[in-house]
Structures are given as C-alpha cells and as structure tokens.
Amino acid sequence: MSDLEDLYREIILDHYRSPRNRGELAVPPASRAEGFNPLCGDEIVVYLQLDDPAKGDEAVVQDIAIGGQGCSISQSSASMMSAAAKGHTVAEVRELSSAFKSMMSVHEDELGGTVAGAPEDADLSALGDLAALRGVVQFPVRIKCATLAWNTLAEVLAQAGVATSE
Amino acid sequence: MTIDTMGTPDPNASAPTRPDNGSALDVPSIKADFPILSNRIDPPLVFLDSAASSQKPTAVLDAMRHYYEYDHANVHRAAYDLAEAATNALESARAKVAGFIGATDPAEIIFTKNATESINLVARSWGAANLGEGDAVLLTQLEHHADIVPWQQLAAEKGFEIRWIPLTADAQLDLSDLDRMLDGVKLVGLTAMSNVVGTLTPVRHITEAAHTAGAVVCLDACQSVPHTPTDVSELDVDFMVFSGHKMCGPTGIGVLWGRRHLLEDMPPFLGGGGMILDVRLDGFVPADLPAKFEAGTPPIAEAVGLGAAVDYLEAIGMEVVREHEIRLTAYAMRSLTERLGDDLTIHGPAEPDLRGGVLSFAYRDIHPHDLSQVLNSYGVCVRPGHHCAKPLMRCLGVGATARASWYIYNDTDDIDALAAAIEASGDFFSP
Numbered sequence: 001m002s003d004l005e006d007l008y009r010e011i012i013l014d015h016y017r018s019p020r021n022r023g024e025l026a027v028p029p030a031s032r033a034e035g036f037n038p039l040c041g042d043e044i045v046v047y048l049q050l051d052d053p054a055k056g057d058e059a060v061v062q063d064i065a066i067g068g069q070g071c072s073i074s075q076s077s078a079s080m081m082s083a084a085a086k087g088h089t090v091a092e093v094r095e096l097s098s099a100f101k102s103m104m105s106v107h108e109d110e111l112g113g114t115v116a117g118a119p120e121d122a123d124l125s126a127l128g129d130l131a132a133l134r135g136v137v138q139f140p141v142r143i144k145c146a147t148l149a150w151n152t153l154a155e156v157l158a159q160a161g162v163a164t165s166e
Numbered sequence: 167m168t169i170d171t172m173g174t175p176d177p178n179a180s181a182p183t184r185p186d187n188g189s190a191l192d193v194p195s196i197k198a199d200f201p202i203l204s205n206r207i208d209p210p211l212v213f214l215d216s217a218a219s220s221q222k223p224t225a226v227l228d229a230m231r232h233y234y235e236y237d238h239a240n241v242h243r244a245a246y247d248l249a250e251a252a253t254n255a256l257e258s259a260r261a262k263v264a265g266f267i268g269a270t271d272p273a274e275i276i277f278t279k280n281a282t283e284s285i286n287l288v289a290r291s292w293g294a295a296n297l298g299e300g301d302a303v304l305l306t307q308l309e310h311h312a313d314i315v316p317w318q319q320l321a322a323e324k325g326f327e328i329r330w331i332p333l334t335a336d337a338q339l340d341l342s343d344l345d346r347m348l349d350g351v352k353l354v355g356l357t358a359m360s361n362v363v364g365t366l367t368p369v370r371h372i373t374e375a376a377h378t379a380g381a382v383v384c385l386d387a388c389q390s391v392p393h394t395p396t397d398v399s400e401l402d403v404d405f406m407v408f409s410g411h412k413m414c415g416p417t418g419i420g421v422l423w424g425r426r427h428l429l430e431d432m433p434p435f436l437g438g439g440g441m442i443l444d445v446r447l448d449g450f451v452p453a454d455l456p457a458k459f460e461a462g463t464p465p466i467a468e469a470v471g472l473g474a475a476v477d478y479l480e481a482i483g484m485e486v487v488r489e490h491e492i493r494l495t496a497y498a499m500r501s502l503t504e505r506l507g508d509d510l511t512i513h514g515p516a517e518p519d520l521r522g523g524v525l526s527f528a529y530r531d532i533h534p535h536d537l538s539q540v541l542n543s544y545g546v547c548v549r550p551g552h553h554c555a556k557p558l559m560r561c562l563g564v565g566a567t568a569r570a571s572w573y574i575y576n577d578t579d580d581i582d583a584l585a586a587a588i589e590a591s592g593d594f595f596s597p
Binding site: 003004007008013039040041042043069070071072073139142145 | 533534535536539540543550551552556559565566594595
C-alpha cells in the first residue's frame, strides 16, 4: 500500500475533492481547448484569459477555469495547474510546464520551449503542490492522466495566440 | 441452448452441482490448466478481465509449440511433406472452428487478424459494393467502436445513413420502433452481447425483422462465442465475427463467418499473394473461398492454437460454460450488493440470465481509474475506462466504468476477493 499512498498523497485527494478554479469563462474573450485521454475517457477543458496576448511571453494569465471529468490524478493535476498558473506570465507558465513534464519524465517540446536536462535536474521546489504528483511516475499508465491538463494548456495557449516563445 | 434462449436454461441440462460454489465446473482443476494463474502469486492473480482477453491453457500453448517444432512451413503450393503438414494444420483448425459455430462449410470461415479486421472486411467489401446514397445501416447504441467506426468511415465515402437502435434504462435494446427503423436498411450491425454491461441481445428476433425488410445482419459475437453455445444456422445471421484471444486462443487471429453466396459475390478485401487464381499485366482473377479473403501468409500457428482452444472448450462443453457463468454472475450481483449496499451501482440488466459474465459498476464516487488502481494492489485485475463504447457510456451518463468479467477459471473466491478489494478502496479514498 505504500506505493499507493505515494500515488494518492493527501494534497492530491484534496484537490480532487475540492477542485480549484472549476467552471467556465466566456469565449471570447477567453480561449478554450479540450483534451481527451483516449484510453480511459478522461476529459479536460481549459479556459484561459490573458491580459494582452500581444505581450507574448510577458502576457499574464488573468483568469483560468477548468471543466471536464476524470480520475483523481487528471483532475487534481488540472486543479493544481490552474492554481499555479493564475496571475503568472506565459513565460513562467511555460517554465512550470517544463518542470512538471520533466518530473513526469516527459521531454517533448509541446509548449514551444526547449526542455533541457534530465528529470533529476528539475527544481521540484518551483512546482509547489504539484510536486505531490511525483509518485505518478511509478505508475507509467497514469502519467497520461497527470499530463492531460498540461497538454490541454499548451493547446489553449496556442488558441490564445501565444503558441511560440520566440 | 442458443444465444436467444439463454435466458431460460433447461434445468434438465444441468450437470450435478458442486456444493462449494454451486458450479458444474471443476474450477480448481481448470485453474490448474492455466499456467499464468499459478505463475503470478504475489499477490495471487485474481484475473477478472477476460472480456478484454482470456488467459491461455497449456493445451493451446503446447499445440502452438508443437506446430513450430514439428510441422512449420509456409502453407499451400509446395510439394514437400512439411508444407503439407502445415496446410493440414491450418485447414484442420478451420474445420474445427466451423464445427464450433455450427457452420457446415469450412470454406465459409475466413481467418483474419482479429474481429476488428473481420468487420472492416465486411464493410470494405460487402459494404462498399452494396451501400450508397439513399441506403441505411442500422447499428445499436451498445456497439463496440469496432462495429461503429468502420461504418462511419464508409458512410463518409458512400453517403449512406447510419441509424441507431436506442437503449432502455437498463441498457437493453429498445426495439419498440424496430420495423420503422429498418425501412431502407441494407445491413444491421449488431452485438450478441455488450462488452460493457453484458446485455444479451435478441439476435434471432432482430434477424427475422431485418430479413423481412431485406437487410443482411452482421453479428459481432466476440463476447458470446467464447461463453455460450453458438449455431449460425439457428441465429440465422448472414455474417458473424469473433476473435481467438477471448476464447482461450492466441492473439493475432480473428474469424469472419459468412454465407457462401454472399462471400462469393463480394470483391476481395486485401490484395496480394494467396488470394488469386491468376495475375496478368492487365488484371487478376481472385481465388475461391476462403483463399480469396486471405491475402498473404495466414496466421498458421495462431489457427492451430485456436483449433486447440476449440477442442479445450468443447471438452468442457459450452452449455456448462454458460451455466457456470450465469451462476457466477448471479453470485457476484447478489454478494456485491449485499456487501456494498447502496454504495455500489451495477450498470445494465438486473437479471443475471439476461447478461453475460460482465459487470460494469461504480462504487461511491471513486473514479473507475482510481478504483482499479487500488484493486490492482490486491492483485485484482479489472478494467477501467470507456471499454471502446463511448456512445454507450453517454447513454449510461458516465465517462467511464470499472468492469469485472469472468470465465471458466473464475470462481466465487475471485468474486469475494473483488468485493474485499472494493471495500478496501472505499477505506482508502474516504476513510
């Protein structure tokens, strides 16, 4: 059971039971993207409102809302992601996403930035609550649950017109 | 007993019952036939995912190994003894499979790589030749994606309409409007048993109505052939598909049975070696059945394994298999409900004899994926997700279910282990 307790840390269950930023935003002005986990049927909807997309990397996430349904890992990851992204710049959100995916041993380049370094190089302290999801790596089939929200975030950033960092 | 009459098993057909679990099957000795069940012991394997794929008995593994060690060469068109032995092995398996489903002509058995390919064959060959604008295909909302997507793909090219038989609240087919829905329909795609909720469908009733309306019926029998006596002439369907790996056989082999005259009129599906009589620079002449639909080297060892699986199941008796599963399903529904009470929701028909050995359920508000994860830590293998039936999930009003499914090597101990693990998951998520 110790592996299970490592997977389902209390903070994860807390975000699952009381998801942060749950709801919808009006589109437009907000942008919206949907993500699906085709294996287990989990669905995530991310609504994103930037202060000014023209500012590119320096645009600030004014508001973010999460919809959809799924398991505790996918939903808590989305909840924690929304809390971590709100009020931060696009550049900061990208760094956070890179650090998170690195923790999940995912190295693709979906946010347009370059993910450098091995997972052990990642600074878990920057992830805050999200570091609680590190136990997921021991359960490879669940990694897609944890990263679903982040892949959807990459899509909604593209929708909002800040797809590339250069 | 056939699929249609399974709801009323003949009591006179019952073998003497065992006092411990009420089954006519000697499950402990059957368990001993499946090496994987004794090879994974920490924790002991409680395998409840046979609707996805069954485990394999030693007899099947031995037959395939023997084939490779003594009889293997490519089939057909060779003069040496070994190639003849391989050809005989393939054709002997074909005859066994034909007999198993009541087909009188082994040439009506087409070996494919799986049931999905079998349905795609029907769609791409019969469908492409017979369906066009103004036509309709009638499917049910119980169908697996394998019996949905090929028709949607073809409809996008040919412009025919797809209609859907709706479901009742307990996930049975709502046939109240069947005759009207059949108007203009050329093919009915129908599952014999839902892979998600276990619903058995009234195949014969639908087939009679379809034939009256001038439609052919393609039966997805993936979940019924491994678990119940099957006779294509009693069912009166026109095509039937199933897979080897759900009936104790190997992966990599599926079956299409079709009426000879339909198969003969259909154009070939895949082109290549083995499916021709003649090839010239300006064209080709297809081979006779079944070679016409078996381009390339067939799954020979897999066919041998499937033949051995047929022998294994026939030695047990499909009536006995079906009876065992009704008993186990009744036990599971009763004991899980007694033990877990209102925290448990079972999807699908309430009567055990209206369903196969499949139970989709929800427990409290624990997501199926999380539930299955905890069950796994107790060695209990169930499958979470949409089970390749998203339209059905939408009818049930859920995104996913946890599904337990049983077979000949499961007994009441496995159900008890499932119940205990579900209780433990409740303690874990809401202590």
